[in-house]
Amino acid sequence: MSITHALEKTVSGKAEVRILIMRTCFSLFLLLFWVVSADVAPAADLRITVGVHENTPLIFTDPSGQAKGIAVDLLTLIAREEGWTIHYLPGSYAQCTQRLENGTIDLLPGMAISPQLQSLFSFGEETIVENWGQLYISPAATFSDILDFHDKAVAVVEADIYFEFFETIMEKFEIRPRFIQVDDYGNVLSLVHQKKVSGGIVPRLYGAYYEKQFRVRKSPISFRPTELRFGVASGRNAAILHTLDSHLKQLKSNPNSIFYQSMDFWTQGVRKVTLPLWLRPVWVLAIVAGVMGLIIAGNIFLRRQVKLRTETLKATVAEKEKIESELAVAREIQRQLVPTNSQALARRREFDVYACLEPAREVGGDFYDYFFIDRNSLCLVVGDVSGKGVPAALFMAMTKTMIKSAARLLVEPEYIIADVNREIARNNPSLTFVTVFLGILDLNTGNLTYTCAGHNPPLFIGEKGNSVLLGDAQCPAIGLDDTFQYRQATVQMRHNEGLLLFTDGVTEAQDTKNRFFTQESLMNTVSLTAGLTPRERIAAILSRIREFTKNRPLDDDLTLLALSYFSPDRMGDSLKTIVLRNDIREIGRIMDAITHFVDSASFPPVAVHDVSLAMEEIFSNIVFYGFGDDLEHNITLHLAIEGDALVLTLQDEGIPFNPLNVQIGRKDKPLEERDKGGMGIILAKNLMDKMEYRRERGRNILRMEKRYR
Numbered sequence: 001m002s003i004t005h006a007l008e009k010t011v012s013g014k015a016e017v018r019i020l021i022m023r024t025c026f027s028l029f030l031l032l033f034w035v036v037s038a039d040v041a042p043a044a045d046l047r048i049t050v051g052v053h054e055n056t057p058l059i060f061t062d063p064s065g066q067a068k069g070i071a072v073d074l075l076t077l078i079a080r081e082e083g084w085t086i087h088y089l090p091g092s093y094a095q096c097t098q099r100l101e102n103g104t105i106d107l108l109p110g111m112a113i114s115p116q117l118q119s120l121f122s123f124g125e126e127t128i129v130e131n132w133g134q135l136y137i138s139p140a141a142t143f144s145d146i147l148d149f150h151d152k153a154v155a156v157v158e159a160d161i162y163f164e165f166f167e168t169i170m171e172k173f174e175i176r177p178r179f180i181q182v183d184d185y186g187n188v189l190s191l192v193h194q195k196k197v198s199g200g201i202v203p204r205l206y207g208a209y210y211e212k213q214f215r216v217r218k219s220p221i222s223f224r225p226t227e228l229r230f231g232v233a234s235g236r237n238a239a240i241l242h243t244l245d246s247h248l249k250q251l252k253s254n255p256n257s258i259f260y261q262s263m264d265f266w267t268q269g270v271r272k273v274t275l276p277l278w279l280r281p282v283w284v285l286a287i288v289a290g291v292m293g294l295i296i297a298g299n300i301f302l303r304r305q306v307k308l309r310t311e312t313l314k315a316t317v318a319e320k321e322k323i324e325s326e327l328a329v330a331r332e333i334q335r336q337l338v339p340t341n342s343q344a345l346a347r348r349r350e351f352d353v354y355a356c357l358e359p360a361r362e363v364g365g366d367f368y369d370y371f372f373i374d375r376n377s378l379c380l381v382v383g384d385v386s387g388k389g390v391p392a393a394l395f396m397a398m399t400k401t402m403i404k405s406a407a408r409l410l411v412e413p414e415y416i417i418a419d420v421n422r423e424i425a426r427n428n429p430s431l432t433f434v435t436v437f438l439g440i441l442d443l444n445t446g447n448l449t450y451t452c453a454g455h456n457p458p459l460f461i462g463e464k465g466n467s468v469l470l471g472d473a474q475c476p477a478i479g480l481d482d483t484f485q486y487r488q489a490t491v492q493m494r495h496n497e498g499l500l501l502f503t504d505g506v507t508e509a510q511d512t513k514n515r516f517f518t519q520e521s522l523m524n525t526v527s528l529t530a531g532l533t534p535r536e537r538i539a540a541i542l543s544r545i546r547e548f549t550k551n552r553p554l555d556d557d558l559t560l561l562a563l564s565y566f567s568p569d570r571m572g573d574s575l576k577t578i579v580l581r582n583d584i585r586e587i588g589r590i591m592d593a594i595t596h597f598v599d600s601a602s603f604p605p606v607a608v609h610d611v612s613l614a615m616e617e618i619f620s621n622i623v624f625y626g627f628g629d630d631l632e633h634n635i636t637l638h639l640a641i642e643g644d645a646l647v648l649t650l651q652d653e654g655i656p657f658n659p660l661n662v663q664i665g666r667k668d669k670p671l672e673e674r675d676k677g678g679m680g681i682i683l684a685k686n687l688m689d690k691m692e693y694r695r696e697r698g699r700n701i702l703r704m705e706k707r708y709r
Contacts, residue, residue: 047085048240050075051096051105054184057209057266058110058129058228061090071109071128071230073262078247092183094159097121100233107240111231112161122234124241126248127227129263130520133162134204135221136188136211138195145454145476146221149177152198155188156181162201165224189214205267225469225520338368338400350443350568351378354534355561356542358505358554365392366503366557367400371407376443379407382501382561383436384455386477391432399424399434399478413438413451414488417478421453425482433479437501446493446567451486453478456507459523460491461498465530467523495567498534500526500541505558509545517548528697531638533577534562576639581632582623582652590615590637597639598646598708607708611646614687614704617680618650618659626654626700645689645707651699658693659702660685 052067054060059069067088079086089105099105101120112131113123135154149170154177156163163179170177180197182188188200189207193214200216207218230244251259338357355368365385373379381403385392399420406419417438424434437458439450450470452458454477459467472489493499502522509517525544529537538560545558578593580586591612598608619635627633638649662678685691690705 046083047087048079048107049087049089049105051099051108052088052090053093053096053108053110054186055093055110055203056185056206058131058205061088065090070262070266073258073266074128074248074251075109077251077258078244081247082243093157094183097159100231103233103236106232106237108231110228112226112228114161114164116164117231120234121231122238122241124230124245124248126245126252127229128248129205129228130225131203131205131228132225133166133201133223134207135166135199135201135219136192136207136216137199137219138192139215139217140195141198141217145480146173147175147476149198150175151178153178153180153196155179155191155197155200157185157188157201158183160201161226162203162224166201169223186210189216192216208267223471339370348443349566351441351563351565352534353380353561353563354538356538356559358558360388360505360554360557364388364557365396366505366559367396368501368559368561369400369404370561370563371404373407373411373440377411378441378443380439380441380499380501380561380563381436382455382458382503382559383434384503384505384557384559385434386432388557391430395432395434399436403436403438407438407440411440412488413440413449414473414486417451417453417475418484418486421478421484421486422482424479428479431480433477435477435503439499441493441563441565443565444568446495446565447490448493448499449488449490451475451488453486456502456504456519458502459500459526460493461500461526463494463496463530465527467500467526469519493565496564498537498562498564500537501559501561503557503559505554505556506541506545506560508556509549509558510552510555511549512552517545521548534564537562578637578639580619580635580637582627582635584620584623586635587616587619590619593637593639594648598641603646603708607646607706610687611648611704611706614684614706615648617684618702618704621659621680622650622652622654622700626652626657628655642705645705648704648706650702650704653699656695657700658695660691660693 050067052059052061055069057069059067059071062068067090072088075086078084089099091099096105096108097111097117100108108121109128111117111121111123154166156166156179158181163181167179177198180191182191185202185206188202189210191197192200193216199219204222207216211218230241232238232241248259251257254260338355353370355370357366357368359366365387367381367383367385369379369381371379381400383396383399383403385396385399387395402420402423403416406416410416410419417436433454435455436453437450437455438453439448439458441448451473452470453475457469457471457474460470461467470489470491473487475486476484507517507519507522511517521544522541525541526537529540532540541560576593576597578589580589594608594612594615622635633653636651638647638651640647640649659681662681684704687706688704689707690703692703694701
């Protein structure tokens with residue numbers, strides 16, 4: 001073998017070895033890549049089928065078949081964060097509920113809780129939107145009250161909760177409309193627009209969004225406030241519901257979140273403007289020239305007219321000033337017809353009441369009254385006369401006088417209202433009517449018996465500020481039918497619960513864009529007034545209305561009456577409230593208040609000493625460390641006797657601070673090096689029998705209890 005041939009063979013062998021090594025490395029690389037990829041591969045997406053029914057703007061399909069609305073925006077965000085895949089399946093509301101029950105779909109937005117549905121479905125804890133039923137009619141329709149719909153066609157959506165509630169109301173009133181059931185709310189408004197039915201029932205959000213497009217008009221009839229939530233079939237998809245609740249709660253806590261952005265976007269409604277096709281620049285110029293010519297000619301004509309009428313105006317100015325003077329006197333007389341809040345109702349401890357009336361004009365038709373029928377029966381009245389001005393004021397004065405006279409003789413609200421209705425309706429050629437809420441509160445038991453004659457249902461306010469509408473005993477207004485038999489209802493008021501009576505001038509107060517303040521906004525405002533007196537509650541509501549209207553003049557009279565009830569069985573629980581400044585010198589006021597408050601309770605002197613010393617330490621700590629600035633702040637102190645204990649509650653809007661978590665430092669540290677403020681709090685905790693702290697609505701609330709028996 002030659003040397004050359006041997007070298008070639010050696011080189012060839014080395015090349016084969018290199019190729020073999022490279023192939024082996026490549027195979028190992030692929031194997032390693034596969035293992036790593038398998039480790040980091042994402043979990044399979046969760047596919048969720050969501051039912052879509054036409055409930056604009058909550059959820060609906062656009063002309064291209066895409067799902068849109070508030071619920072879709074929320075689900076899109078949550079699905080992206082959770083790694084879900086959302087599939088939407090359109091159908092009618094009845095189809096969607098049936099599909100949810102049989103498992104065709106996993107989730108249905110916009111469900112309202114009802115006894116019939118609770119046995120089949122589970123609902124989220126968090127509300128998507130709040131809605132209520134609204135009856136729509138044609139703009140040309142003449143409407144006086146709900147009785148007009150007897151034997152009339154009313155369009156409704158099959159299996160709709162508002163339809164079910166409305167049907168129940170009609171049965172109670174023995175009014176029997178002919179219900180025309182359709183697949184969706186769009187068909188309801190379409191039938192109303194085409195005048196094929198007398199009215200149609202849709203959710204208020206849907207109606208507000210489409211009322212201009214369908215050219216329909218909202219009637220005064222609204223009902224069944226409802227919280228719309230996500231729903232799943234009972235026993236299935238509970239984890240999905242829990243995840244949605246968690247995200248919704250977090251989104252609602254952030255005012256800049258997609259929840260509020262979507263709500264603002266979709267609740268604006270359809271507001272598109274289309275310009276005529278014939279509008280061209282040449283025609284615009286011609287129209288402008290013509291208008292300018294008319295303006296010039298009109299200017300010449302007006303100058304002559306002004307000259308001719310100046311003398312006439314001079315003569316009428318004096319007459320106008322005389323009329324204004326007489327109206328001012330009439331306004332003062334009207335204010336004197338309603339009780340002023342300084343008038344003594346024998347200063348009873350069982351209740352606190354405050355009211356206000358602001359006429360839209362110099363005089364108006366709103367009125368309120370509160371007076372004793374007997375020693376323990378307090379009568380509360382709020383009313384609203386149709387129309388405005390002097391005629392309404394005269395009718396108001398007559399009605400108010402008749403109600404008060406009838407209440408002195410009759411003891412039941414239904415009989416009082418029926419008697420006044422007969423007298424007015426028999427001699428009422430102008431067909432003026434009055435809406436009235438009349439309630440009689442038994443101060444011994446807390447039973448409130450009431451009748452609502454066409455008036456706004458009042459708010460029944462719980463101790464924590466939560467409120468509900470007293471929607472029972474709804475009857476027609478006074479003055480229309482002298483044969484009508486009125487009904488009454490009764491509700492039990494407990495200690496520290498309240499009432500808010502109001503006229504429609506409150507909920508229909510308008511801002512600069514002609515948007516109403518709404519009943520929902522009123523209830524939200526009331527929820528922030530827990531613990532306030534009736535006077536403070538009304539002041540808070542008026543402040544919120546003025547903020548909303550931006551001081552726009554009232555379009556209707558505005559009346560509010562607030563009452564807080566204190567049960568005689570818990571009269572010792574009645575609070576004494578003191579508003580203090582963050583000034584250490586206020587300690588003297590605190591000591592005086594405690595001393596006077598416990599005089600009637602046989603409080604032992606040693607217990608008074610302990611309470612006073614504890615209050616001095618706690619109040620000093622709030623003054624010196626609670627606000628972090630040199631500005632003036634208010635600190636509220638409530639005193640109450642509950643059973644055999646004195647309860648003191650301090651509230652301030654300072655920085656969050658829980659005194660129950662205070663530690664005074666290591667015991668081996670010298671006394672002078674320990675936190676002196678902390679030592680004072682520890683001393684107060686040892687002096688009192690019980691201390692509780694919570695942070696609520698931006699306030700530090702510290703409750704202290706000292707037993708004395």
